[in-house]
Amino acid sequence: MEEKLPKLKRVVLAAPRGFCAGVVRAIEIVNTVLQLLPPPIYVRKEIVHNRFVVERLKQRGVIFVNELDEVPDGATVIFSAHGVSPAVREMARRKNLRVIDATCPLVTKVHLEAIRFAQQGYSIILIGHEGHEEVEGTMGEAPHCTYLVQSVEDVERLQVPNPEKVAYLTQTTLSVDDTAEIVAALKRKFPKIVGPRTDDICYATQNRQNAVKALAKQVDVILVIGSQNSSNSQRLKEVAISNGCPAYLIDGADHIRTEWLIDAESVGVTSGASAPEILVKQVIQRLQELGATEVVEFRLTEERVQFAPPPELRELLEQNPLVDEILPVR
Structure with a gap:
């Protein structure tokens, strides 16, 4: 199959890409709770929509559940970055659960x-x-x-x-x-309709979509790294296609199909807000195996957003005598 890819020369990485501040915060919350509290630690739904991240946390002993009726009374549960309804919070109170809320601000x-x-x-x-x-x-x-x-x-x-x-x-x-x-x-x-005081679509979603729009003008095909249930990753693929560039959503390097790249001299790579950078590196390596000799980054803007940990986690950190040995939650 590699002989069919004589044109592949260049990989262009979109930036910003990958983890947003809300995802970083959610994953660090889980990692910190694993250090501070005894197992088992439960997470309602996927902490973020990425299969690689979820599987890694499962390996560390995190138990993912669909609903709180799967969590024993009095246990510790983390709410995912996507947020929950008041009904879920009320059920957590009835079950006397220790809740750590990783909802994105x-x-x-x-x-x-x-x-x-x-x-x-x-x-x-x-x-x-x-x-x-x-x-x-x-x-x-x-x-x-x-x-x-x-x-x-x-x-x-x-x-x-x-x-x-x-x-x-x-x-x-x-x-x-x-x-x-x-x-x-x-x-x-509805001519009198009112909206939010500021745009609800998050800065990271906007930045990644803007980067893909610009990238679509520079490359022959775009690979979006992200899981199928990741809304923002799906939107990145759609944005690329709507801007005239073929695009494919992949979980990782193993999902690259060489027929997508037959006529491509340049391949753009981006990743959704819940996809870790290690997956990007693996995709680059695979593209190099398929003939790419140049890897460059196209950066549209810088991101410096950080979110504080939730108050219930800050309280746990203050109570823990090993607080200085625990990685900070951004």
């Missing part, structure tokens, strides 16, 4: 906006993907007045009690361009 921001709009009597239109954990958590804050839309067509079919009092929110990991189209449709249908 940017997701928490959307939850607080939903609560505020609901208290003010708005119908809330949430732009997002049905079944995604972040969407389920946000809708759970005000289920009586929240409506989910996934497309412009959904907007056209939408009916609310009072069209004069409508607000919208968005899932943090959506495509910026697709969301803009839906927001425009909402504004046409």
Whole structure:
């Protein structure tokens, strides 16, 4: 198969790529809890949407569950970066669970906006993907007045009690361009609609999508490293394709199919916000085996965002006499 790839010469790495601040924080929370508390440690859902990360944590003894009824009363449970609904928090209280909340602060921001709009009597239109954990958590804050839309067509079919009092929110990991189209449709249908004080789509999602847009003009094909259930990774693939460049979502180097690269002289590589850099290095190595001789990085912007650990973890760190030996949680 390698003889069919005489053109492959150059790999261009998109930057920013990979872990965002919320993912770094969530993974470090789990790693720190593993050092501070006795096993077993439970995590509701996947801590982040990446198979490699989840498998590594399973190897360290973390038990992943779908719902809290799988967690023994009184045990320690970590909520994933995607957030949970008030009903989940209430169940944790009933089961007397020790909760460490790894919800991304940017997701928490959307939850607080939903609560505020609901208290003010708005119908809330949430732009997002049905079944995604972040969407389920946000809708759970005000289920009586929240409506989910996934497309412009959904907007056209939408009916609310009072069209004069409508607000919208968005899932943090959506495509910026697709969301803009839906927001425009909402504004046409509900001229008095109000939105969040600042954009809900997270900085990392925007930065990675902007980098892919620019990368699509420079390469023949783009490989996006990320798991299939990663919303932001799926959006990166879609952004590349919509900007005229073939793109494929892969879990890692083993999933590269050489027929994708037959006519490619240059290959772009990026990774979703929950994909670790080790997977990028493995993909580069595989592309070099297939003939690439040059690896360069195309950097669109710098990211310096860091999030503080949740208060319940800070309290644990203060109580632990080995606090200086534990890696800090960014």
